[in-house]
Amino acid sequence: xxxxxxxxxxxxxxxxxxxxxxxxxxxxxxxxxxxxxxxxxxxxxxxxxxxxxxxxxxxxxxxxxxxxxxxxxxxxxxxxxxxxxxxxxxxxxxxxxxxxxxxxxxxxxxxxxxxxxxxxxxxxxxxxxxxxxxxxxxxxxxxxxxxxxxxxxxxxxxxxxxxxxxxxxxxxxxxxxxxxxxxxxxxxxxxxxxxxxxxxxxxxxxxxxxxxxxxxxxxxxxxxxxxxxxxxxxxxxxxxxxxxxxxxxxxxxxxxxxxxxxxxxxxxxxxxxxxxxxxxxxxxxxxxxxxxxxxxxxxxxxxxxxxxxxxxxxxxxxxxxxxxxxxxxxxxxxxxxxxxxxxxxxxxx
Amino acid sequence: xxxxxxxxxxxxxxxxxxxxxxxxxxxxxxxxxxxxxxxxxxxxxxxxxxxxxxxxxxxxxxxxxxxxxxxxxxxxxxxxxxxxxxxxxxxxxxxxxxxxxxxxxxxxxxxxxxxxxxxxxxxxxxxxxxxxxxxxxxxxxxxxxxxxxxxxxxxxxxx
Numbered sequence: 001x002x003x004x005x006x007x008x009x010x011x012x013x014x015x016x017x018x019x020x021x022x023x024x025x026x027x028x029x030x031x032x033x034x035x036x037x038x039x040x041x042x043x044x045x046x047x048x049x050x051x052x053x054x055x056x057x058x059x060x061x062x063x064x065x066x067x068x069x070x071x072x073x074x075x076x077x078x079x080x081x082x083x084x085x086x087x088x089x090x091x092x093x094x095x096x097x098x099x100x101x102x103x104x105x106x107x108x109x110x111x112x113x114x115x116x117x118x119x120x121x122x123x124x125x126x127x128x129x130x131x132x133x134x135x136x137x138x139x140x141x142x143x144x145x146x147x148x149x150x151x152x153x154x155x156x157x158x159x160x161x162x163x164x165x166x167x168x169x170x171x172x173x174x175x176x177x178x179x180x181x182x183x184x185x186x187x188x189x190x191x192x193x194x195x196x197x198x199x200x201x202x203x204x205x206x207x208x209x210x211x212x213x214x215x216x217x218x219x220x221x222x223x224x225x226x227x228x229x230x231x232x233x234x235x236x237x238x239x240x241x242x243x244x245x246x247x248x249x250x251x252x253x254x255x256x257x258x259x260x261x262x263x264x265x266x267x268x269x270x271x272x273x274x275x276x277x278x279x280x281x282x283x284x285x286x287x288x289x290x291x292x293x294x295x296x297x298x299x300x301x302x303x304x305x306x307x308x309x310x311x312x313x314x315x316x317x318x319x320x321x322x323x324x325x326x327x328x329x330x331x332x333x334x335x336x337x338x339x340x341x342x343x344x345x346x347x348x349x
Numbered sequence: 350x351x352x353x354x355x356x357x358x359x360x361x362x363x364x365x366x367x368x369x370x371x372x373x374x375x376x377x378x379x380x381x382x383x384x385x386x387x388x389x390x391x392x393x394x395x396x397x398x399x400x401x402x403x404x405x406x407x408x409x410x411x412x413x414x415x416x417x418x419x420x421x422x423x424x425x426x427x428x429x430x431x432x433x434x435x436x437x438x439x440x441x442x443x444x445x446x447x448x449x450x451x452x453x454x455x456x457x458x459x460x461x462x463x464x465x466x467x468x469x470x471x472x473x474x475x476x477x478x479x480x481x482x483x484x485x486x487x488x489x490x491x492x493x494x495x496x497x498x499x500x501x502x503x504x505x506x507x508x
Contacts, residue, residue, distance in 0.1 A: 124468050136473065143472035147488040148403030154492060155407045158414065188368070236372050244477060 020104035054080040087116040101156045132195035139187045153177040162214040189310040199241045199321045204237040213249035224261040228268045236272045238279045239345040249317040251311035252337045259287025289335050397421040398428035400461035433461040444471040455482045466502045
């Protein structure tokens with residue numbers, strides 16, 4: 001095969017192919033390499049292969065493999081992290097330089113980034129599954145005594161409420177009951193966070209879902225002296241997992257209640273809007289807002305005393321599992337959280 | 350009892366026992382407003398079964414204070430025998446004693462031809478849901494939700 005013919009074949013292959021001289025400089029750089037690196041061939045020729053394809057960690061290991069390939073003729077497969085953070089699996093094959101001078105070594109690779117990511121996800125799911133079982137068992141064990149304690153406190157509340165001059169005692173009992181509800185809510189959050197949940201899409205009224213989320217937050221709103229209102233509108237039908245969207249909306253409203261409790265108006269406003277194939281649930285409050293660039297969607301990040309930092313992670317996961325997004329912005333002194341979901345054909349995990 | 354689709358925690362979906370939506374809503378609303386009277390008239394019997402003394406005693410007292418007749422026991426077999434003997438209307442059972450699916454208790458009640466409605470209190474659920482055979486409420490129990498379900502059961506019986 002002529003040199004021109006060889007290069008045509010190399011260019012047509014989906015795998016990454018680099019021809020290197022004895023010093024490790026690139027002399028052949030096929031189109032797959034161009035696509036992956038975004039580097040035109042003319043710019044890549046003459047560059048160090050190690051700098052271009054193995055600079056992202058474990059580079060010493062790759063250098064030793066490189067040296068081995070020069071001695072032994074073939075090494076691999078091995079993985080290296082490219083400059084643009086792609087995971088590549090390579091094999092070195094030594095070639096007599098007389099055959100295609102100055103190329104003395106061929107580096108043949110494939111992009112395994114997706115494979116690596118899938119592996120990491122699978123391991124994460126496995127880890128979360130094990131953690132989920134642990135938390136599920138723990139939650140189960142804790143909820144029984146919590147339920148007994150809360151029922152006993154409720155009984156005490158109602159008994160005390162029939163008597164005069166017991167306001168202080170009643171307030172203490174109320175506070176204890178509120179704390180138990182908070183512990184229960186934290187347990188719920190942990191359970192939802194650590195246990196991977198499948199998405200069950202069904203055509204349903206998003207307005208009804210949001211109404212239920214508002215009802216669920218009623219106790220918290222009352223305790224904080226905040227009014228939560230849903231603006232009028234249509235039923236807004238969409239194919240969503242009602243339970244997941246309700247939970248996500250509840251967390252957005254619960255956060256807004258905390259913020260609105262310190263705001264002058266003590267109001268949380270919720271809207272539902274439809275545009276194209278998307279439906280958006282927006283939650284507004286006139287609280288102090290969030291610190292700029294705070295990693296609010298990171299698990300366990302919280303700006304609230306006593307918060308678990310899991311609520312917005314749960315919202316983000318619900319959005320992603322539906323093929324939607326969640327975001328926030330500050331508009332004229334108002335914090336707006338927006339949960340946007342596809343009306344039809346959302347992704348499922 | 351006509352069963353509704355499962356739904357998350359919050360208000361149970363509106364029932365429609367009469368077929369005509371408006372009429373049903375009115376009847377149900379009237380029944381709810383007259384709940385205390387109905388409790389007295391029907392003398393609804395609730396059998397409560399829970400292995401946890403704290404939960405059992407407090408819930409028994411809270412329901413009794415609402416006007417219900419309540420008998421509380423610790424074991425499933427006692428509950429079945431009591432429900433059969435006293436013709437219980439509602440059995441509220443901790444999922445711990447009947448199993449998560451409630452199937453065993455449903456089967457035992459059916460064998461004895463007891464038509465009691467079953468409400469499970471479940472520490473593993475995070476939201477309420479309803480199946481053909483029972484309603485499941487998560488712990489800690491939302492008393493308002495529990496009352497609403499009992500009211501619905503009463504409304505269904507009267508309708």
